[in-house]
Amino acid sequence: MEYQILSDLKYTKSHEWVRLETNTAVMGITDYAQHQLSDVVYIEMPQLGDIFEKGSLIGEIESVKAVSEFYMPLSGEILEINNTLVEHPEFVNSSPYKEGWLVKIKINDLNEIDSFLTANQYKELIQKEENQ
């Protein structure tokens, strides 16, 4: 199956995408991840102003099928959350890279962005997972 992967984004092994801006980052889950979840019906978000370490569990995505978690891609503070998902959780499925974004983060340590996967590396990762 073909999944959308945008070349201007960075990716994590836990299937989040990150759009880097100057000192902030917007994150969501990838097209591959939303396909695995199927229809998203509820998202448990972190609170505005919460501060997390990179890799911390910050929220949960409930689909019709199951519940799964999403993680902080970078250490920092939650600056914004996507409130439209309260009424329209299905945007995570229909538009994972745009309307379906999850949170905006104030980046604490710019050095952490070195650990992200590029679009090509992420593509290899999901091909591997698909073949398993």
Add this chain to the structure above:
Amino acid sequence: MIDFAGWMMPLQYESIVKEHETVRKNAGVFDISHMGEFLLEGGDVFDFLQYLMVNDLNLLEVGKSQYSVMCYENGTVVDDVIYYMENDTKFRMIVNAGNIDKDFQWVNKHVKDYNVKISNISKENCRLAFQGPNSDKLFNPLVDIDISELNRFYFTFCNLNNVPLLLARTGYTGESGFEMSFGVQFAEIVWNALLKTGASPIGLGARDSLRLEACYTLYGHETSDSITPIEANLGWIVKKKEGTDFIGKKILLDQKEKGTSRILVGLNLLDRGIIRENYKIFKNGENVGYITSGGYSPTLKKTIGLALVKTELSPIGTELEIEIRGKMLKAKVVPIPFFRNV
């Protein structure tokens, strides 16, 4: 694809929500070949089933089917089943996929002196369901009978593209529709004919969300070997059957008359979130029950669940708390079924 009782089955073909909505608005085709099918033949078959089942076979007639459960002596459930009376000496019974071996042993264990021969024809036949508000209109041109004459819970034999079918007006979705059984060699012919009507294939995910809205019990959830049919709100199928003994009769009639300490209720989640099976239920800090099945209702666009709770907390409107990963969310007891069109 997921493993379900040893069968590789699609959880969804496209999307659980879309498939669910298709069955509520048009029609869907379900492959239910995983379910078991037994033939029971012999002069004592009526008396034998009357002894095994909690429901009363005197309500049956040739060409009609009946939903029932078979229970252990302690009143808990071996399986929930549906059987078809083909004639006075021949019944066909559909059982749950995960219980085929257990049921076959259970039925054989009790046959003793009854003149009944039991055959497991699960693998010889293929079973499909065709469900939805347009199912009559779409299905009628495919067969050599007028299906408008087939009433709910009745069945007949007919032909679809020269394939002989047992066709029943039954289902597990809360919509009108049919369930059919036929030789496995015809599987592709029938499957393709049903899809050609414009109906969509429906996976296990939507099968579960449809039956949850309609409040049809699922073995291992609302019924099990630790839950009685009275507790599962299936008291309506437990009949007095005066003058006839049946397995579990004493306990079940006693429970039906006096009530049980816990009972199945329907819940709406008032806070945002999703409730799922085995989540614990609290009232004033005390654990008072658990969720047997829960999820998102695509029709009602809210979170619904079935739960076994202390009977004193079963009145409609009772507020309860459900623990979801350490948080307490508010829920309310509501009337069930949540949704049915039939």
